[in-house]
Amino acid sequence: MSDDAGGRRPSIRDVARLAGVSHQTVSRVLNEHPSIRPETKQRVQQVMSDLQYRPNRAARALVTSRSQTIGILSASSEQYGPASSIAAIEEAARRRGYWVSTANIDAHDPQSIPDGIAHLTAQSVEGVVVIAPQVRVFRALAAQHLDVPYVTLQSTGLDPDHTLTVDQIAGARLATKHLISQGHRAIYHLAGPQDWIEAEARMRGFLDEMSANDIPTTAPILGDWTAQFGYYAGQELLRVRDFTAIFSSNDQMALGLMHAIRDAGLDVPGDISIVGFDDIPEAAHFWPPLTTVRQDFSELGRRCVDLLLGPHDGDLAPLPTIMPELIVRRSTAPLR
The missing domain is CATH 1.10.260.40 (lambda repressor-like DNA-binding domains)
Incomplete structure (x- = not known):
């Protein structure tokens, strides 16, 4: 035509x-x-x-002052948690008739933060979600002045008026409590990288639960989220083997731990119980299937969009905290 x-x-x-x-x-x-x-x-x-x-969306935004676009400022989109958060926000935004524009920034480069904000602002976004798990990003962000609604996904008090989070501390306590309920007392924690907000919160939850049960702890091992590091840490820990259970701060490192334990001729969970965190899609297919803490990313995305745009169809205002869930599989067992 x-x-x-x-x-x-x-x-x-x-x-x-x-x-x-x-x-x-x-x-x-x-x-x-x-x-x-x-x-x-x-x-x-x-x-x-x-x-x-x-x-022409740009021209339409000039006329209507509405771009129907939400911006995401992300510093770690390659990791499972941030990537899943972005996907969930995109899905929730589409249900509300909105598009999503993502600006990936370098957490090690302070200048990339104002550059990322400027990139989103130039698209007339109606709100911004900040998915930047590192503390230093939020400190740099505090110096910026966002003139649109924004939500940060983090579990600290750095910006309480704009925060939505899955309660990482509660999730870590669930994982640790489960191991304690199985009779374990010699429990190690394989933590995530220093400066990551989630890693710090999960470490704190582990230490809080151990302290609440009067169980002495050793210093958590700082990892890098990868299965390769989990394998290396497992090899080193097994040189002494003064533990019966490990709470890993994510599922990938737990996978590496299980590999190292099996290579040493030991059994999971017969000799050592393992709990992960995140419930990645593959966790149910590890051998043995991994006990882990599940985060509801779909709910996270929905609440993010509702906080930015207002509740949908008469829904109540979303609560700022989502509780995680312990998924018990076959990588944990009672202490022999």
Whole structure:
């Protein structure tokens, strides 16, 4: 149906001419104005479909002051937790008719933070979600002045008025309490990297639960989230083997631990029990299947979007904290 002989993209005026309406009417259809008659709306939408017309979102934002876009500032999108959070936010945003634009920043480069914010601001985003697990990012962010609503995914008191979190401390306590309930007392903690907010919170939860049960602890081992580090740490720990259980701060390091234990001729959970954190999709298929702490990323995404845009369809305002869940599988067992 297009008469686009010159190769240019169809414009709003092309749609108006072929639909027999004014371009203001087409604009009202695009903005879902309630005054448009259903038959007119249907005719305009049919022409847009025939022409494969796509509205200029930037121009539309200038007119309506609404870009229908949420920005995400992310410093660690390659890790399972942040990546899952981004995917969940994108899904929840689409259900509300919004798109998501992600700016990936370098946590080690302070200048990338204002650059990332400027990139999102230039797109007229209506709100920003900050997924930056490192403490130093939030300190740099505090120096910025966001003039749109924003939510941070973190579990500290760094910015309590704009925070949404899965309670990492409670999740770590669930994992540690489970091992203690199985009779274990010699429990090690393989932590995540220093400066990661989640790693610090999970370490604190482990230490709090051990202290609450009057069980002495050794210093947690600082890892890097990878299965390779878990394997290396397992090899080193097994030189002495003065423990019967390990709480790993994520599932990938737990996988490496299980590999090292098996290579040493020992059994999980017969000789050593292992608990992870995150419940990655593969955790149920480790051998043995991994006991771990599950975070509800779908709920996290929904609440993020509701905090930015307001509750949907009369829902109540979302609570700022989501409780995790312990998933018990076959990598833990009572102490022999």
